[in-house]
Amino acid sequence: NVTLDDPPLDLSSLGISQPLPHFPDTNPQLNPVDIFRCYLTEILVGLTGVDAKIIYPALAWTQTLDKGDLVLVVPALRVKGKKPDQLAAEWSEKFPESPLVSKPVAAGTFLQFYFSPALVSKLVIPLILGTRSRYGLNPKNGLKDQSDPSRGRKRIIVEFSSPNIAKPFHAGHLRSTIIGGFLANLYQGAGWDVTRINYLGDWGRQFGLLAIAFQMFGSEEKLKADPISHLYDIYVEINRRAEPEETEIKAKKANNEDVSELEEKSLTGQARHYFKRMEDGDEDALAIWKRFRDLSIEKYKQTYARLNISFDHYSGESQVSQESMQVSAETLKEAGVSEESEGAVIVDLTKYSKKLGKAVVQKKDGTTLYLTRDISEAVGRYEKYDFDKMIYVVASQQDLHLAQLFKILEVMGRKDIAEKCQHINFGMVLGMSTRKGTVKFLNDILRDVGEKMHEVMKANETKYAQVAEPERVADILGITSVMVQDMSSKRINNYDFNMDRMTSFEGDTGPYLQYAHARLCSITRKADIPRSELETADLSLLTEKHAINLVRVLAQYPDVVQNTLRTLEPVTILQYLFKMTHLLSSSYDILKVVGSEPEVAKARMALYESARQVLHNGMTLLGLSPVERM
Ligand code: ARG
Known part of the structure; x- marks a missing residue:
């Protein structure tokens, strides 16, 4: 049900003089990838002769960055006469020079697109800093009629x-x-x-x-x-x-x-x-x-x-x-x-x-x-x-x-x-028990994991002394442990209730996510750069591979949420958050804030603050309460 009735997209500020058509369910104001989608669709129509309605949905997002930022699934275009891999190679060859994307890469029956890194940073970071908790959400989804908001919202x-x-x-x-x-x-x-x-x-x-x-x-x-x-x-x-x-x-x-x-x-x-x-x-x-x-x-x-x-x-x-x-x-x-x-x-x-x-x-x-x-x-x-x-x-x-x-x-x-x-529906939890034995009530479980997290926190005396309300934080960490374990695989799978594993900081656990958030908060506190300076930071200074990949992942978040509306699986969000936090963990040594040139420090801080915001948004969507210290 792709229609081209929406107002055209004005990209003159990005050096694109032609206004582009706009597709339903796209929201370039809130989803930077949508800008590229509309743009690529327009070019591909000219190149392939295929209808925009077919091309647009054939532009898929990628699970890993090495496969590009968007891929065109060539067989989905059903072009007759030539094999999809031949077409991919041909179109890659003919693709025009562009300020938005580099020359597409033909990989078998896929055509991989890589966005211009400098452009992505310029689009994504200000968008996240500006929209804050709204980043990732597309409130148009719930409209009864996307072209006429006065018809009201759908009810669920x-x-x-x-x-x-x-x-x-x-x-x-x-x-x-x-x-x-x-x-x-x-x-x-x-x-x-x-x-x-x-x-x-x-x-x-x-x-x-x-x-x-x-x-x-x-x-x-x-x-x-x-x-x-x-x-x-x-x-x-x-x-x-x-x-x-x-x-x-x-x-x-x-x-x-x-x-x-x-x-x-x-x-x-x-x-x-x-x-x-x-x-x-x-x-x-x-x-x-x-x-x-x-x-x-x-x-x-x-x-x-x-x-x-x-x-x-x-x-x-x-x-x-x-x-x-x-x-x-x-x-x-x-x-x-x-x-x-x-x-x-x-x-x-x-x-x-x-x-x-x-x-x-x-x-x-x-x-x-x-x-x-x-x-x-x-x-x-x-x-x-x-x-x-x-x-x-x-x-x-x-x-x-x-x-x-x-x-x-x-x-x-x-x-x-x-x-x-x-x-x-969803599968069963096997072996759910408290330390005292079989469990009857949710409160018993929450008390137990909270106590366990409290012990873990106490082990680090200096840090523990800085946490204002340790019991409250321990309680939140315990709840996060239980919830993250529950959401860690597809709903239909059964899983083993494992108190030691879920409360560990190693592996993809609740405490790991909370730690990633607290660490970003700590970087913010130490750097102490006013927000207004982040907003005017020179983002072209983000040139390292780690910085670029982090920005590319942040750009995916709105698409991940969109995809979750199809899968209705919390794991879709969770997996994304782990991918992002792994990337963060490997970046800290390379992208230092404190001790860097002031302008570089500002740009990096803008990046970290954007990452914190996305992590915060994802965690709250899952129902978790991100902590600032732990
Ligand atoms: N109270 C039910 C149980 O514990 C679950 C209710 C599910 N909802 C429903 N509309 N039947 O098994």
Whole structure:
């Protein structure tokens, strides 16, 4: 959908007299590579005779600098008659002299372009210093219509985290929180209107059991102090007590004895009654459940804040009304999608795909299920938010559940909703445990890694003495360790939870990234050059290979973010940040600031400050808090 309707690009200041066409999704004001893209497209049209709409998307970014700054994928142009490598060689030969790029290099079926280093520095560094935290973002992405901003922005719902009250906040919830928080930031940066929803597991018969447990042996004091652990503890305890009763009932049933009285009196029986009252809307029964919910949410909020996350809405299974589920059930029936099967109501999805199986939407006793609630919740959200896209960030164990959900929405006549939904899944964390043993709650993990980082920091006494709030910094470093490890490979991969590795300064870890940021801050403090002087620095003094490569990498950042909107993988950003920080580490000895000629020092400081800004932007996009000292 390339159109050439945008206003032409004026490059007269760069010595290009012809105005260039401008492509959608390009933003030369915010992405320097886009200037080269538009420019190269224009020249290549003349050279190849191929349409601009085909050339433009065939200009790809490169993973490593030795492959050029942009490459033309020649086969993508589908020029007949000659082989792509012949064409590449021919076009390289014919390419005109240019102030923007050096003579392109034919490498097999690719044509590699290298930007003029002096020009890139002049474009990129002032752009980063000028746009600061906005560098890398293209807020045009989220516009409903890029040529008419008055039509407003697209809306996205990101549903993530979604723990279950009174149950452990396990690794699946942790990953959902990290990945979901990142995706919400990503879309927000791209100009979408983002709504973050936490869909709590806060309904079901277990809440009847929990209420009884609290009445029997709950403690008001403990509930207030630490609702999440206390609710979990009493839930475990009541289950322990209910178990022998259940075994007894089972045994008697097997013996054909009458167990109705026993069932009534049992804890599970009482819980069933209690939950029935809740479902019937009995205020007294609901009051205690609501307290559990409110207190838990309050605690969750504190933990999320440590991860730089807040939700716009705490929804949950409890929030799906009986009436809305009634309506969904009728829609399913009228559409001829659902059928009765042994007293239950099912949707036979094998008609569409064997893998989807048969989904139960109503149990024999008339009660609804997890899936039923999700159907109505999706419809309800669509009515409330009129979203353009909705993302569910849920572990791949629930692949089938979400595939069923989306298919049911589609066949019940809500294709409009189904086609806007996407499941973002992820693999498991293996062996997540604290120093004390198995883990139940996120807070335990965060406390442990924080303590570990605190020990590491204390080892360097002089540095430690300079850190204003060491506990707070240690906490941030611990959180960074966990998050970076989580985002270090593709979402779908499982990984081993390894406390020693993630807290190490060696290798591509969270502490390594934080150290890179703190080091740049320290260079800034020591050099002590006012910002206004960085802005007027003579950038032509950046001539060393290291300086040039660093600038070239900084120029890629907006494209990396753009690419991440396609991959929806945090690792895309993370890998880039490691590439950049490795380059930085190898530059410090060569590109010294303190002790260099004043003009050279200024130019180098402008480069380092730009690198710091990009690192900062990437880290905050990932949900990390960059530290200034550690
Ligand atoms: N609370 C669920 C669990 O812990 C996750 C909810 C996922 N979201 C959804 N809409 N079903 O397994």
